[in-house]
Amino acid sequence: MPRYLQIVHAIREKINQGEWVIGSKLPTQRAIAEQFHVNRSTVITAIEILKAEGLLEGKAGSGIYVVNNRWSLSAAISPPDWEDLTQWSLQPPSDHTVQTINELESRKDLIQLSKGELEPDLFPKAEIATALTRVSSQLEQFGYGNGLGDIGLRIEISKHMQQYGVCTAPESILIVSGALQALTLIAVGILKKGSTIFLENPSYLHSVNLFRTAEIAIKPISVGENGLNIEELFQQKIIKGSSALYVNPTYQNPTGTTMSSEQRKVLMDKCRYFQLPVIEDDIFRDLWIDERAPAPLKTLDPFGQVLYVGSFSKTIDPGLRIGWLAGPEDVIKRLSDVRMQTDYGSSYISQALVRELLSSGLYEQHLQKVRTRLKEKREFLLQLLRLHLSEYATWRAATGGFFIWVSLHKKTNMHQFFRTCLNNGVLINPGFIYNDSQPAIRLSYAYEEIGKMEEAIIKVKEILKNG
Template sequence: MTSENHWQPSKHIAVPLYQQIYEYIREQIISGTWPVGYKLPSQRKLADTLAVNRSTVVYALEELKADGWIDSTVGRGTVVGKSTWNSLAANKPADWKSYVQSGTHLPNIQMIQEINKAEFSAKVIRLGTGELSPSLLPTHIIQQAFQESATLSLSYPEGKGSFELRQAISHYLRKKGIAASPNSIMIVSGAIQALQLISIGLLDQNSAILNESPSYLNSIMVFQSAGIQMIPIPINNDGLSYSAISRAKRQYSTSLLYTIPTFHNPTGYVLSEAKRKELLEACSKERIPILEDDVYGDLWLDEPPPPSLKALDKQGNVLYVGSMSKVLGPGLRIGYIAAPEPVIDRLADIKMQTDYGSSTLSQFAVAKLLANGQYEVHIEKMRLELRKRRDFVLTLLSQYFADLAVWEKPAGGFYIWLTLNKEIPLQLLFKRALQQGILINPGSLYGNYHRHIRLSYAYASYEELEKGLIALAALIREF
């Protein structure tokens, strides 16, 4: 029973509640929504979701089991029974479970799946979510952009994306020291699609990607699903270990280096300009292209960060990925890639084969906001608000976590990388926190980091941040 399913039995009709539940579950099985082997939620969870007593759920499940619809075994729980379809037809149904397990795209980390589900619950305090609070999104100026438009196209865009938007992004990047013509820019449906297109369009299964450790890249299966090996490069006090890059190049058939040098996810660190130049030189020497993820670059809070690697690159060695989602709202799904034209042409061809172009409506809105200057006006407002939120969380951490953890003050982005003084079972902490309505992002999602938690000050309200952090500190003390 998914979070999108809000069906509940009615207490205002003559049919008993257990019978309504019986018919509902039976219908899910008959329709194929719950195939053979599908594991039903626990009795307690069903009772909570359906807003009935647990005994009512137990009675309904016993009836279903008696009629051969479900099976129950100790340790495995309750699943749709193998004999189910004997009640419906002589022919066997499609074995959807085997299909699901045979897909080439790897399933996400179990904890990430749980986080993705919990984030849609209004009862959960989201302490790790990497997006702006809905109250901070510029809904009104986007609505105004549509209202003021005399012409609005709903046709397919070209593979590279709307020329108006690519031109606007080209002008904007020029202000950041990046020379990229509209023809060397491609619009994508968020930065994750950029990574996916690169994984299947530029790399083969013998490739290996050097990535920072810890890294956001470990929490998604984009490159792993393409059969590409991930080689972690530790982040030290000065940034990436350049000697480790050289060793990895000698050991593996390395294809590129993935890095978030500005307001890194999850640590929040910023690579200095001198170290950026060293990194460019090291990768040029080792003939390793760089994939620079700069989705947080606009969200500096105290002072502008150093120039991007792309701005410092004089050899065309950097693929640059940016996004408007972190500033204007994730629902727009607008990001972009700036790269040499042959690379853009290749990726645009693949994009046309997969989704035939990103939303024309979203592209229109972002182009309008970039052209009329409202994008930059909104960024200024976001910086002010995020600065207040960051400082508010830092104060809370000083009050409630001083004896539990250490952390650095982030200069931008969304995150604080909390390092616990003692290692505790993060999986258990995650579950106990979620039981109390608190959602966290343990460090184990980003690599072998079992004393860390990624906190975000961007999403939860001030009241939720205070309530959630106080409760989290109490839970950590229990360990």
């Protein structure tokens, strides 16, 4: 069968089986061409046949969409328009660029300067194999649990937090499937509809619709070289019981900034005065490179004002889906109840694995290797930036975490810049997805190998030079 007819039959099958419903957008012609190992002209031929059959329709500047199936073409009653129905859902879609990045971060043919995860060589295979062997001899019936998570893991996390200076009982810790779930639980389980969340700007939370879903107003507060602009924050209208602060004070994502100990004390003093609850996102803390970061805000919290969020997604692997939330016991009980209404808890195997890594010292052993490698890669990327981009940009060298925040000198169409980088095989995170109106990009040194980082920065230089 000719290739174009293979594509026609494959698309028809997707439509007829209800996998691609009316309103669905087809993958790009490039993606289809790669899937079938053909050139784009073959894909175009197949699409034109399906258009003639009335199954597909092109929308200028948007793409190709399914507009009919064999049932709607032969029946007087049309099937439900799922595309229209999803527009009214509580969860709005992500920004188109964010969707694109999410789809492309698994592509092996792209140089990944966007990924916020460790390189494959830093996956702790030996440590996990050892931990799994030990855990397998301890397995009992899993069950759903009580929503709080495995008590053994909560005990180990409690001990782990003591290293930061945070004293939290296991009863005040909730195991979650990553930091975003912790924040989602807070948004739907504590913050009331119509309240205001003061949110760093730029912040990775601007790239997701987490608080908007819960009908919470977002008030951006700028981030400078020393983290959150405290003076700007307390010039805002703060309403007791209807306001909260989200802050990522250690190796902030995306800027990489870290708030000093002095600024942390000032912030917490003012938050106590204004009775402003604080959500502290501290998922990068264990990834210090030059020296340990200042103690968490939670150490300055004798009254239970701070909800502390941690995660093992950045330090071990995001596929484990294990994080935690620490706070007042009553709040944790409330959120565990909300958690039980959604998914009944995180995977027991993942929890047991992380528990063993912590208790055995394998986690700390792994972290030492990670910090050494991250320092090498950060220094290499900084060297590349000095060598190739000094004429075009300035940047902040983070003292931990994964990212370097690069601010471009010239006014630049960042949407076009993102697409041009992509067309040249380089995937970056443009600043606008974090709500930054200035021309900036977030570069990750954590994932990609050194040789490819160099190739990517040279390409970025050429794009800036010719732009």
